[in-house]
Amino acid sequence: MKWLGLIATAFTGILLLSATPYFPSFGDPNSPANAGVNGGVSVSQYYITETYTDTKVPNIVTAVLADYRGYDTMFETVVIFAAGVAIFAILRSFGGTTIPSHPTAIDTSVEGDHQRIIIGMTCKLIIPVIQLFALYVVAHGHHSPGGGFQGGVILGASFILMALAKELDTALARFSEKRYLALACVGIFIYSGFGLLCVALERNFLDYGILHRLMPATDEIMARSHSMLGVEVGVAFTVTAIMFAIYANLSSKGRLEQGF
Amino acid sequence: MIVSFDLVILVFLIITAAISLRVRDLLSAAMILGVYSFLICLLWAEMGAVDVAFTEAAVGAGVSTVFMIATIYHTRRRSSD
Amino acid sequence: MILDIIAILLIVAGLVFFLGAAVGLVRFPDFYSRMHAAGKGDTLSNLLVVLGFAIHELRHFDGSADVIVFCKLLAICAFIMLTSPTATHALMDAGYEDGIEPVIGEDGENALAADRKKP
Numbered sequence: 001m002k003w004l005g006l007i008a009t010a011f012t013g014i015l016l017l018s019a020t021p022y023f024p025s026f027g028d029p030n031s032p033a034n035a036g037v038n039g040g041v042s043v044s045q046y047y048i049t050e051t052y053t054d055t056k057v058p059n060i061v062t063a064v065l066a067d068y069r070g071y072d073t074m075f076e077t078v079v080i081f082a083a084g085v086a087i088f089a090i091l092r093s094f095g096g097t098t099i100p101s102h103p104t105a106i107d108t109s110v111e112g113d114h115q116r117i118i119i120g121m122t123c124k125l126i127i128p129v130i131q132l133f134a135l136y137v138v139a140h141g142h143h144s145p146g147g148g149f150q151g152g153v154i155l156g157a158s159f160i161l162m163a164l165a166k167e168l169d170t171a172l173a174r175f176s177e178k179r180y181l182a183l184a185c186v187g188i189f190i191y192s193g194f195g196l197l198c199v200a201l202e203r204n205f206l207d208y209g210i211l212h213r214l215m216p217a218t219d220e221i222m223a224r225s226h227s228m229l230g231v232e233v234g235v236a237f238t239v240t241a242i243m244f245a246i247y248a249n250l251s252s253k254g255r256l257e258q259g260f
Numbered sequence: 261m262i263v264s265f266d267l268v269i270l271v272f273l274i275i276t277a278a279i280s281l282r283v284r285d286l287l288s289a290a291m292i293l294g295v296y297s298f299l300i301c302l303l304w305a306e307m308g309a310v311d312v313a314f315t316e317a318a319v320g321a322g323v324s325t326v327f328m329i330a331t332i333y334h335t336r337r338r339s340s341d
Numbered sequence: 342m343i344l345d346i347i348a349i350l351l352i353v354a355g356l357v358f359f360l361g362a363a364v365g366l367v368r369f370p371d372f373y374s375r376m377h378a379a380g381k382g383d384t385l386s387n388l389l390v391v392l393g394f395a396i397h398e399l400r401h402f403d404g405s406a407d408v409i410v411f412c413k414l415l416a417i418c419a420f421i422m423l424t425s426p427t428a429t430h431a432l433m434d435a436g437y438e439d440g441i442e443p444v445i446g447e448d449g450e451n452a453l454a455a456d457r458k459k460p
Contacts, residue, residue, distance in 0.1 A: 026261055061311040149319075153319050
């Protein structure tokens with residue numbers, strides 16, 4: 001069986017390697033992806049030249065992700081939501097064998113556990129900065145690298161850090177199960193709500209330009225930029241909630257107590 | 261794009277990937293996979309795809325390593341093969 | 342020019358300390374002394390290298406962009422200063438709770454074991 005696997009791997013590797021000489025070289029202006037086929041304007045060329053006039057968003061990646069390929073990102077968010085729900089469905093156990101006598105809350109006074117005091121103080125200093133940075137990444141996503149996914153992961157990681165440094169209960173007291181499940185759904189609703197608003201205003205799904213009727217003092221182009229920010233916020237909500245939900249369920253075997 | 265820098269990173273990528281597959285201790289394997297993620301993040305940042313590198317640093321090296329360690333903590337630490 | 346020299350000196354000093362930390366990590370006998378090398382060496386060398394980068398950013402002092410990058414690198418310095426020793430401390434403490442014994446010399450008393458016997 002091992003030999004069979006080796007042969008299959010070697011065959012695939014040789015196949016892949018034999019295809020590499022036919023690739024265009026890095027940054028080749030004459031490759032089909034950059035120059036277009038049969039003299040037409042290629043997609044990437046269009047993005048590079050027209051994104052700023054279309055949407056007033058300097059970061060092309062965010063514009064492609066949230067506007068030109070809006071469906072894709074929406075269902076990426078749904079995939080993350082589905083992953084979280086799957087882990088919730090598999091791991092979460094209600095009732096059953098409750099662990100007796102939860103140890104009393106960690107004593108963070110000076111006489112208490114010195115290890116906890118150092119780590120707890122550092123986390124107290126660090127976590128607000130991490131969360132602020134996450135919000136910056138979300139809100140600044142169309143001017144600099146970043147966006148909903150990255151910012152959401154960082155925001156979720158700050159809660160995970162809180163759970164790691166103190167107890168899972170400390171983090172759950174701030175971000176309870178009810179809240180994170182609600183937040184995950186709200187994120188998806190924000191995203192699809194932007195799409196449905198466009199449909200209600202008689203445009204295509206996720207065609208943000210028409211939303212300037214609802215936003216004061218914007219034209220069609222700025223409405224796209226602002227809607228992208230709204231959509232990114234929705235993505236960030238879902239990703240934050242699902243990241244913390246996955247960690248909370250994994251670390252406590254789905255009991256949401258006594259996790260580390 | 262600096263070709264020699266790319267080559268060094270790619271060689272280290274292959275080494276870390278092979279080690280994380282071969283090592284018996286699953287905790288070490290998870291940590292080495294984190295190293296792999298950071299290397300690929302470096303490669304992408306160096307190629308100019310900063311958004312992708314950012315995602316890889318946050319998701320691949322940060323959160324997924326934590327998830328793997330949380331899972332290993334509740335299962336067995338030794339791999340059977 | 343003078344800023345370039347300072348930056349190069351800082352970065353080279355950081356690399357020397359990195360080398361020391363790496364050698365210590367390989368050569369030291371037990372968990373605690375290894376963490377000692379890794380924690381202190383890493384913190385100091387990271388700080389020196391990032392400070393070197395920060396000063397290198399100031400080399401032609403004409404626009405505001407350089408100052409912004411300088412401030413960001415200084416912020417990174419502050420975070421390394423906070424988090425790196427804490428991470429070392431957490432790792433050490435996890436090792437202590439896990440019951441890793443330090444290597445003790447001929448006449449040395451195992452202070453850690455005596456401490457553990459105390460209730």
